[in-house]
Amino acid sequence: MIRVFDQGIEGAGLFMIEFGDIVPYFSVYTATLFTFAIIFTLLATFSIPEKQMDIIFGGDAYYAKEIKPQDLRFQRFVAIACGTATLGAVVTGDIFNFTLFAAMIGITNIGIVASSRSHHVLNAAYQYGIVAMIACVPLFGGAAMILATTGTLSIWSLAGIGAAPILAKILLLLGVMGEGMAPFYIGKAEITRAQGAPFILMVHVSSLLLFLRVVEIILVI
Amino acid sequence: MISIYQSGLIAAFICIIIAFISLYQETDDLHRLILTDLTEIMALLLIALIATDLAEALILPGLVVMIAELMALAEIYLVKEGIQRKKNSSALDIEVMQTAPPILAGILVLYGIILSGFSGGAVAGLGIIFYSVCKGSDELFAQIETASGYAWVAWIAAFFIFLLLPGQWFFAVMIAGGAILIKVMAKFSLIGTMGGDPGV
Amino acid sequence: MIEYLLSAMILGLLLHGIHRKVIARVQGRPGPPIWQELLHTLKFLFKETWIPKTASQGLYVGVVALALAIWSAALILLLTGGSLLLLFALYLIHKIIEHGTGLSSGSQYSKFGAIRSVISAASELPLLASVALLYLFTGSLMISDIEAYQVINGPLLIPAFPAAIALYMVILSKIHYGPFSIIEAKELVSGYWTEHFGVWRGLLNAAFGLKTFVLLYTFVMVFIGPIGLPLTLLAILILMITLSFVCAVTPMLSPYDSVSIQTVTTGLIAIYIIYLGVFA
C-alpha cells in the first residue's frame, strides 16, 4: 500500500484530482468521512421526520403530533445544504476552501437549529450564531497565517514539510471548534421538543466530520 | 528582528483582543451582533496582512460568508424578538416624484447603456432605483430577479465561448458586457424595491 | 472476513456475559450464565418486529445498519493494521449513531438519551489525547507501525501509561453498567435505544458486542503489541474483568460528574502531552 504523503497518518491514498497545486485527494481516511457524509445526507434527504409523542397533561392520554412534510421543507433543504458543505470540507485539498466550507457548515447549522419556531431554540441558535461568527476570526486568520508564512494553501504542497506555524494550526483548530459547537447548543436548547430527527442529526454529523478532518489537516501539514 | 508582517500581526492581535473583550463585556443581544461584525473585520485584517494578489482573492469569499452569517443572525434576531416592520408612508411624498421618474430614469438608463459594463450597470441601476422608489414596486421584485438570473447565465455562457471558441472573443465580450450591465443594474434596482415593500 | 466478524461478534457478546457475571459475583449475587447475552440477542431476533409508526423510518433502520457497518469496518481496520486516526473517526461516528438511535423514534426517553450522548462528548476527548500521545512516541498512527515499534522497543503500556489510562477510560465510558453510562441510565427506561425492539434491538446488541471486542482488541494491540492470538484473547479477558470490577464497585455518576471527570482526565493527559512535547 502506498501511503499518502509518506506519513503514517491516514492510510493509503486512493486518487486525486489535480488543479494546479490545489489537489483534492481521497485517502482511506477522507474517503471514509466522505462516505459517511453521503450516507447521512441521503438519510436527511429521504427520511420522513419522526412524529413527536405528546402527553396530555394531567391524564393518561397521549397522542402523536402530525407533521406535514411541507412544514419541514426549509429544514430539509438546509440539512441537505449542510451535508453538501460537509462533503466539500472533507475532500478539499486547499486550506482556505476548507475554512470556507467550515463557515458554510456554521451557517447551515444556524439554519437547522433556527428553523424551529420555539423561542427557546431561537435564542440558542442566536447565541450559537454569534459564536460561529466569532470563530471566523481564528479560522480565516489561521489559514491566512499559513499562506503568509509558506506562500501556499495547498495541503498537497504543505504536507510533511512542517512549515506551517504552530500558532496557525491552533487558530485553525479553535475556529473549527467554534463553528462545530452546534451540537452543544442543541443540547442546551432542549431540542427534544423540536421535531425533525434526520435534519437535527445532520448538525451533529457535520460538526464531527469537520473536527475529524481538521485533526487530519493539522497532523499532515 | 521583527519583520513588517510580524508587527502587523501583533497589531492585528491587539485589535482582536480588544474586540473580543468588548464582546465579552456586552450583554445586550443586538449590540453583540454589531460587535461581532467588528471582530469579523479583524479576520479580514488578518487576511489582508498577506499583502499579495491572493489576499484579495481570499477576502472576497471570506466577506461573503461573513455577511451571510450576519444576515442569518439578524433575521433570527428579528424573529426571536418578534419585531415586525411597520409600513411607513413615504417621507418624500411630493409632486415631482409622480411626474419626473420616467424621464430621469430613462435618461440614466440610456446613459448607462452607452457606458456599458460595470459602471454602466451602476448608472442604469440608479435610474431604476429612482423609478421604483418613486412609483412603488409590488411585482417588480420577481421580474428583476428573473432578469438578473438570465443575465448571470448569459455571463457564464460568454465565458464558455471564451474557453471553447477563442476566435469569437468579440461576440463573447459583447455578451458578457451586456449581461454584467443587466446584472449590476438588477442588483442596484433591488435596493429601490426594498423601500416600500413590507415583505422584503 | 465474514468468519472474523462473526467470531468477534460472538466473542464480544460472551465478554458482555462475563461482564455481567463478574459484576454479579462482586456484588454477591449468582448472576446470569456467561452466554446469557448471546441468548439474549438470539431471543430478540425471534421476536415480533416492526417499525413504530411515530419513528423516522429511514433513520430508525439506517442507524442499525450503520452500527453494524462501522464496527465491522473497525475490526477489519485492526486486522489490516490501518490508521488509528480512522479508528478514532469510526468511534466518533458511533456517537452519531447513538444520537440518531435516540432521535429516530418519537419517544422522549430515547431523545433524552440522545441529548445526553451529545453532552457527554467529553468521553471522546480522552481517545484523541491517547492518539496524540501515541503519535508523539511512535511518529506514526498506522497500527502496523505501532506494532512494529513495540516489537523493537517493548510494550507501549509503560512509557505511554497516561495514554493507556485514557483509552481505558474510553472503553469504560462505553461499557454497559459502567459509571459513565448516563446515556442508557434506568431513569430513561433504557436510554437512547428504548424504542429499538425485536430484531433491531438484537442487532444493536450484536453490534455493541462487536464494539466491545474491537475496543478491547485495540487496547491490547496498541499497548501490549503482537503477542499471538491465545495470549491476546487472554489479555482481552483480563482487561474485561478489570473493567467489570470497576463497574461493580462504582455507582453510576450523574451526567454532570461524568462529564467533568472525563474532561479532567483529558486535561491531565493534555498537560502530559505538552510536557512531553516541550521538555522531552
Next chain:
Amino acid sequence: MKRLHIQLIAILSGIILILSSIGAYLGAISYAISALATIIIFPAFIISIGLLLSAGLKDGDIPFMGY
C-alpha cells in the same frame, strides 16, 4: 417487505460474503475490495437474517410510552 424478498437478500448477501472471503484467501480478489464488500454487505446480511427469524412483520404501532 415480503418474507420472500428478505430470503433472497439473505441468501444473496450470504453468498457474496462467503465468495469475497474465499476470494481474498485464494488471492483472486484483492484484500481491500474484499474488505469493502464485506463492510457494505454485512449489515444487509445480518439484518435480513434477523428479520427472517422474527416472529411477525407487521405495520407500525404507537410505541410503549412508559407508566
